[in-house]
Amino acid sequence: MSIGLMETLEKYVGRRDGGTRSCPYPVNEAMIHHWCDAIGDRNASYLDPEFAGTSIHGGIVAPPTMLQAWTMPGLRPVVPTPPVDAPEKSVLQVLDEAGFTSVVATNCEQEYFRYLKPGDRVTHDVEIESVSDEKATGLGVGHFVTQLYNYRDADGELVAQMRFRLLKFRPVAARDTASDDRPVVGPRIRGGRPRPSLNQDVSFFWEGAARGELLVQRCSECRSLRHPPGPGCPNCSSLEWEAVAMSGSGEIYSFVKHHHPQIPPFEPGHPVVLVELDEGPRLVSELASEDATRTDLAIGMRVEVQFDEVEDEFVMPRFRIVTPREKGTE
Numbered sequence: 001m002s003i004g005l006m007e008t009l010e011k012y013v014g015r016r017d018g019g020t021r022s023c024p025y026p027v028n029e030a031m032i033h034h035w036c037d038a039i040g041d042r043n044a045s046y047l048d049p050e051f052a053g054t055s056i057h058g059g060i061v062a063p064p065t066m067l068q069a070w071t072m073p074g075l076r077p078v079v080p081t082p083p084v085d086a087p088e089k090s091v092l093q094v095l096d097e098a099g100f101t102s103v104v105a106t107n108c109e110q111e112y113f114r115y116l117k118p119g120d121r122v123t124h125d126v127e128i129e130s131v132s133d134e135k136a137t138g139l140g141v142g143h144f145v146t147q148l149y150n151y152r153d154a155d156g157e158l159v160a161q162m163r164f165r166l167l168k169f170r171p172v173a174a175r176d177t178a179s180d181d182r183p184v185v186g187p188r189i190r191g192g193r194p195r196p197s198l199n200q201d202v203s204f205f206w207e208g209a210a211r212g213e214l215l216v217q218r219c220s221e222c223r224s225l226r227h228p229p230g231p232g233c234p235n236c237s238s239l240e241w242e243a244v245a246m247s248g249s250g251e252i253y254s255f256v257k258h259h260h261p262q263i264p265p266f267e268p269g270h271p272v273v274l275v276e277l278d279e280g281p282r283l284v285s286e287l288a289s290e291d292a293t294r295t296d297l298a299i300g301m302r303v304e305v306q307f308d309e310v311e312d313e314f315v316m317p318r319f320r321i322v323t324p325r326e327k328g329t330e
């Protein structure tokens with residue numbers, strides 16, 4: 001690491017980074033409605049003017065967690081990015097130029113000082129709270145940057161703050177010598193495949209797989225099947241459930257071929273399938289090795305589970321494609 005870079009980065013700490021971003025539109029009921037629809041929040045203080053009028057707010061308020069929505073520039077920003085009054089390079093640009101071109105967000109905390117109401121115009125500015133020394137991480141070598149976003153109303157009063165921490169890192173260029181000679185750019189997963197994180201909700205699934213059983217949760221109250229596993233029934237809210245074995249037959253409901261970002265040990269073009277089991281539940285899964293390179297994958301193909309030890313003592317249910325039985329063969 002060059003000493004010069006850290007000195008440059010430290011100059012940013014405690015200072016504003018970039019200019020002030022204004023909101024393209026004032027806080028408004030239409031956007032609040034869309035957001036509540038998307039999130040599934042039916043809070044009457046956000047949606048029902050009559051109720052909200054009788055509440056302590058005296059009218060509609062915006063969900064506090066919409067904070068970022070008000071100053072986001074949008075997919076095709078009409079406001080210039082970075083803002084025209086930005087005095088110099090941003091700290092992220094400095095890191096880009098030093099080769100730390102990849103970014104991953106690591107933490108986000110928001111604090112709200114008052115509810116926003118329709119008509120409020122929000123601006124934000126960003127202060128660099130800290131920049132770490134160079135750190136070696138699983139993704140690569142990089143610097144953690146903590147940005148403090150200050151959100152203000154039209155009177156300049158602070159209405160909320162957000163601390164956003166990200167890692168700017170140098171992408172690892174490595175060679176996947178195990179399978180081919182193509183350079184692999186991006187994070188490498190040490191020790192092979194990512195393993196499922198086991199807890200009391202999901203352990204049964206993997207324990208079943210190790211025994212050669214494809215288990216799905218069934219609600220003890222309403223008997224509905226559900227997957228992926230979770231503590232409560234989305235249908236009746238019961239917390240009682242049992243694990244039941246599926247036949248393992250189903251069809252490809254949908255699939256994607258994953259190319260980018262490359263994530264070893266998975267090959268580029270690795271198919272990820274959503275299988276609809278004959279019993280109803282859908283599972284995200286993989287295809288058996290011999291089917292993974294097929295070029296004729298199609299929605300509706302019949303599949304059957306098999307249990308593969310994909311790595312030492314790690315058994316994964318995967319699906320192989322089966323040709324439908326032709327009429328009259330039985």
Ligand code: ZN
Pocket residue numbers: 219220221222223224233234235236237238
């Ligand atoms: Zn239920």
